[in-house]
Amino acid sequence: MSLDPRRFLLDLYQAALGAVSAEKCLPAFLPAPPKGRTLVIGAGKGAAAMAKAVEDHWPGELSGLVVTRYHHGADCKRIEVVEASHPVPDAAGQRAAQRMLDMVQGMTEDDLVLCLISGGGSALLAAPAEGVSLSEKQAINKALLKSGANIGEMNCVRKHLSAIKGGRLALACAPARVVTLLISDVPGDDPGVIASGPTLPDPTTCADALAVLKKYAIEVPPHVRALLESGAVETPKPGDERFARNSHHVMATAQMALEAAAEAARKAGITPYILSDDMEGEARDIGMAHAALARQVARRGQPFAKPCVILSGGETTVTVRGNGRGGRNAEFLLSLAIALNGEPGVHAIACDTDGIDGSEDNAGALLAPDSVERAAQQGMRAKSMLENNDGYGFFSALGDLVVSGPTRTNVNDFRAVLVL
Structure with a gap:
């Protein structure tokens, strides 16, 4: 031979790459246009390509914002693409996350939020929880990356120190219906772990996050530890009725x-x-x-x-x-x-x-x-x-x-x- x-x-x-491109995988999962407006949001290394695929195949009006890694953009006309830092978050990602939270305010039951999520979104959607600074999140993120923690463990901590991850973004969209399309970068394809699940309920707890920090001997500032110990940064859980109208689809996998x-x-x-x-x-x-x-x-x-x-x-x-x-x-x-x-x-x-x-x-x-x-x-x-x-x-x-x-x-x- x-x-x-x-x-x-x-x-x-x-x-392998061709089989999991957004252009190949995404169109079949697009929902029907709503009675109201359609807003596209999202984050990840594939977010811009996903946004371009939506633009190319969506029959109605469209607007929105996605954030992707530097140099991972795409030529979108109706959906704004912002680039930010990965794997350690930066101020550009923080500003984009806040703008996203502002954009979803005032949605109605007739509106649709189409959320495009791929790996990398944890760092790119940088909205620290109240009482946590960006520099503190950066330091904790760097320590996690060097620790040997797996992606589920890292994202457990990230969810609980965030104002947007672990389902919080979906709650901010209410009462609009949220449809999340995901490209999975996590073993097992758990949609709640991909990009720290900004639109999915979170079964992990503050206690779980503290256990990860202890396991890998990661030091955090006393006030950050106090937030976790008090449960003040707990995430919304499975079964929460506020997620009832929402749906998600993992459309590309390993x-x-x-x-x-x-x-x-x-x-x-x-x-x-x-x-x-x-x-x-x-x-x-x-x-x-x-x-x-x-x-x-x-x-x-x-x-x-x-x-x-x-x-x-x-x-x-x-x-x-x-x-x-x-x-x-x-x-x-x-x-x-x-x-x-x-x-x-x-x-x-x-x-x-x-x-x-x-x-x-x-x-x-x-x-x-x-x-x-x-x-x-x-x-x-x-x-x-x-x-x-x-x-x-x-x-x-x-x-x-x-x-x-x-x-x-x-x-x-x-x-x-x-x-x-």
């Missing part, structure tokens, strides 16, 4: 991306196996697990016969201990490379579907059997670079970064391990 492993893996990534990549692999003559769409845990641990599976396939033809490609999705975490340039996909691949130790015939790609690996300028990277050897020839020690969380530096020096630019969607990590 004549196959270019690098081109094959990049093609799978592109197939599973959809993986299935599209699997179909592309089959067309190329390679048998695909989807391992999981919601893997969580330390990126380096997930890398070691994938390496063990790939070795078993390569050496023993178990549990799959080669040639094959092993696909997985989800969101790993990185507990930052070094000072290198990382990203969870680069960390996964560097750990995979070390564990494979040059295993012949094993190639891999790991990329974030939003086009940004953590906070870097790459989506992820590619791995070949000779990656560690080529690095050694340049004087790089793979194990040392992993300990320094410097996966970006490792793959950059090899010329193996994948730089896609903003994809304007986000269903989290995409991994493919090819065994020839």
Whole structure:
């Protein structure tokens, strides 16, 4: 079989992205126009592309505001697009959140609020709870990002220190009907976790948020802790009748991306196996697990016969201990490379579907059997670079970064391990 492993893996990534684009997924979920006005609001890395898809397919009048990450905008005519900071919130996101809360005031029962939510909205919708400053939220957010907390744990804390997340935005829209369309970037596709669920009721509690802070030894100012301990920042819960007229639809998921990549692999003559769409845990641990599976396939033809490609999705975490340039996909691949130790015939790609690996300028990277050897020839020690969380530096020096630019969607990590 004549196959270019690098081109094959990049093609799978592109197939995955195409399957979860807003233009492909959103139109089928648009509701009927209401008797009254339609207001579009939203946040996330895919929010601008989602707004553009609404504009392109909506039959009636339309206005609104969405906030997205810097350089993730789209050419919208009727819906304003504001860009702000991610993964750490900034004043632009705070101003956009306040404007959004102001815009939904005075809606009627005949009106429709169409809310477009994708991953990244937690940072982009920055409206700190009363008594919490933006700088305090920034500091807590940075600590959470470095702690190794998973996305559900991080968003539990974010919800309870917000004036807009955890269902509060939907309550501000009342009595208008709220329809939320979501692109899922969270393992398990829980709509209440995506972007910290600004329009969905929240089953987590202030006590849960305090438990997360304790688990990861994250210090917060005394007055912030007092807010959580008093329950003053508790979120609205499932069963609250104020959500009764609202609905939501998860329209794009990691599973959809993986299935599209699997179909592309089959067309190329390679048998695909989807391992999981919601893997969580330390990126380096997930890398070691994938390496063990790939070795078993390569050496023993178990549990799959080669040639094959092993696909997985989800969101790993990185507990930052070094000072290198990382990203969870680069960390996964560097750990995979070390564990494979040059295993012949094993190639891999790991990329974030939003086009940004953590906070870097790459989506992820590619791995070949000779990656560690080529690095050694340049004087790089793979194990040392992993300990320094410097996966970006490792793959950059090899010329193996994948730089896609903003994809304007986000269903989290995409991994493919090819065994020839």
